[in-house]
Amino acid sequence: MKLVRVMVVDDSAFMRQTLKMMIEEDPVLQVVTTARDGRDALIKLKKYHPDVVTLDIIMNGEMDGLETLHHIMKQDPTPVIMVSGASDEHVNYVIEAISSGAFDFINKPSGKADMESIGAKLQLKIHQAALSRISPSSSDQHTTKSDDTNLFFPSPGGNNPPSLIVICTSTGGPKALQTVIPALKKELSVPIIIIQHMPPRFTKTLAERLNSLSDVQVTEAADGEILQNGRVYIAPGGHHLIIKKNPDALCFHLLDTPAVHGVKPAADVTLESLTHIPDLSVLVAVLTGMGKDGASGIRQLKESVQQVYVVAESEETSVVFGMPKAAIGTHLVDEVCGIDQVAASICRQFALKEG
Numbered sequence: 001m002k003l004v005r006v007m008v009v010d011d012s013a014f015m016r017q018t019l020k021m022m023i024e025e026d027p028v029l030q031v032v033t034t035a036r037d038g039r040d041a042l043i044k045l046k047k048y049h050p051d052v053v054t055l056d057i058i059m060n061g062e063m064d065g066l067e068t069l070h071h072i073m074k075q076d077p078t079p080v081i082m083v084s085g086a087s088d089e090h091v092n093y094v095i096e097a098i099s100s101g102a103f104d105f106i107n108k109p110s111g112k113a114d115m116e117s118i119g120a121k122l123q124l125k126i127h128q129a130a131l132s133r134i135s136p137s138s139s140d141q142h143t144t145k146s147d148d149t150n151l152f153f154p155s156p157g158g159n160n161p162p163s164l165i166v167i168c169t170s171t172g173g174p175k176a177l178q179t180v181i182p183a184l185k186k187e188l189s190v191p192i193i194i195i196q197h198m199p200p201r202f203t204k205t206l207a208e209r210l211n212s213l214s215d216v217q218v219t220e221a222a223d224g225e226i227l228q229n230g231r232v233y234i235a236p237g238g239h240h241l242i243i244k245k246n247p248d249a250l251c252f253h254l255l256d257t258p259a260v261h262g263v264k265p266a267a268d269v270t271l272e273s274l275t276h277i278p279d280l281s282v283l284v285a286v287l288t289g290m291g292k293d294g295a296s297g298i299r300q301l302k303e304s305v306q307q308v309y310v311v312a313e314s315e316e317t318s319v320v321f322g323m324p325k326a327a328i329g330t331h332l333v334d335e336v337c338g339i340d341q342v343a344a345s346i347c348r349q350f351a352l353k354e355g
Contacts, residue, residue: 001028004130007050008034009041009068010083011059018109019054019083022119029126038063038071045076052129053080054122055102057093066097073101079129081122083108088201095205099174103129103319128171128290132319161350162283162309164227164243164250164274165190168267168297170197170289172319174206176339177287181232182214183343188350191227191250192216193235193243195267197289200238207234223254235265242273250277261293267323271297274305281307283349285342286333288318292326302332311335311345 006023008031010016016034023029033048035041037059045053053072057065065082072078082097082105084090094105104125109115169176173196184192196203204220210232211218221233221241227250235241239254260266267286271294274282282305286294301308310333312324317339327333337345 003030004028004052004126005030005032005048005050006126007032007041007044007048007053009036009038009053009059009065010034010056011037011061012056015056015083015108018115019122022109022115022122023054023126025119026123026126029123037061038065038068041068042071042075045072045078049076050078052103052126053078054083054106054126055080056083057090057097057105058085066093066100069097069100069102073134077101077134079103079132079134081106081125081129091201091205095174095202095209099178099206099209101134101175103132103134104171128320132172133317133321134319135317160281160307161190162281162307163190164280165192165283165285165346166267166270166274167192167194167285167287168271168289168294168323169195169287170263170291170293170320170323172288173197174209175319176313176342177206177210178213179339180285180287180343180346181210181216181218184214184216184232184346186215186217186230188216188347189229190350191229192232193221193227193241193270194232195235195241195265195270195293197263197265197293198237200236203234203237210234221252221254223252225252227251235270238264240265240269242270243277244273245277261291263291263293267294268297272300275300275303280305283309283311283346285311285313285346286324286327287313287339287342288320289323290320291322294323295326295330298327298330298332302330309334309349311337311342313342314338 008019020031033044080102082102109118207218207220218232312327312333315321
């Protein structure tokens with residue numbers, strides 16, 4: 001089996017050695033070099049060309065982790081796993097990092113007790129990152145609110161437009177969402193629900209970031225909240241999100257039940273809940289992500305709901321072609337397109353004209 005070559009970047013010699021030891025517990029992973037700061041990392045990146053980089057978010061010196069990440073993505077795109085502390089400040093940095101192209105993140109080990117579990121997660125993420133697709137970033141691309149571009153076209157086939165949109169995504173999702181959500185206009189008169197695999201606290205920060213970039217209002221969904229047209233809701237990390245119909249409206253309910261597919265929230269749980277709502281038409285978009293979450297829910301929707309339209313992100317633009325591939329494998333996907341076309345695909349289902 002081919003070795004995966006890793007560079008560890010951290011301003012602490014102790015943490016560099018700790019991460020090296022954790023990584024090399026896997027015989028297929030090899031730490032080819034370490035770097036003490038961002039400038040050192042950029043020099044060694046050109047010299048060693050590692051397959052994956054682990055990068056501390058907050059470092060002393062001329063260049064912190066975020067600045068280093070931006071240079072890597074522009075100059076020599078490489079899968080980067082951010083290594084983060086547990087503070088709220090770190091949560092903000094993590095969201096910015098993965099929205100800027102980092103593959104994923106992992107918390108720093110805080111003692112011997114959690115080294116084993118974190119080590120196993122880190123090894124898995126490195127293997128996954130080595131197989132991912134990383135493209136050069138552009139600080140000006142996909143981060144601005146929608147302009148006057150005509151994204152709205154007549155709905156194909158003359159069907160009624162969807163009454164609800166669900167977007168499902170995982171690894172690579174924050175950057176993909178940063179492409180899709182700002183391209184939607186506030187005239188889109190249905191609720192939009194995002195199921196992004198992410199821990200507690202991170203989803204709220206992601207919602208705030210997307211809200212600042214978009215014309216549509218983006219918030220974290222709350223238990224008992226009534227869905228409103230034109231709003232975008234992100235399922236809170238650490239809970240499953242289901243939707244029920246009360247006499248007058250649709251409302252959210254949060255469930256603290258076991259993880260599904262190892263994740264919580266899981267798209268399949270949300271999609272399955274929609275099968276119990278009569279007279280519903282649904283558009284489902286499955287974006288980049290690990291695993292198969294969403295595929296089972298799509299099958300259930302297609303069997304139970306009168307009108308379902310499913311869009312899957314193409315392999316060419318997916319950071320990880322797991323969830324879209326599983327969705328396509330159901331043979332129930334109506335359209336496959338690159339991430340730059342997902343917003344247009346969504347909007348084509350509505351008989352709205354350019355604002």
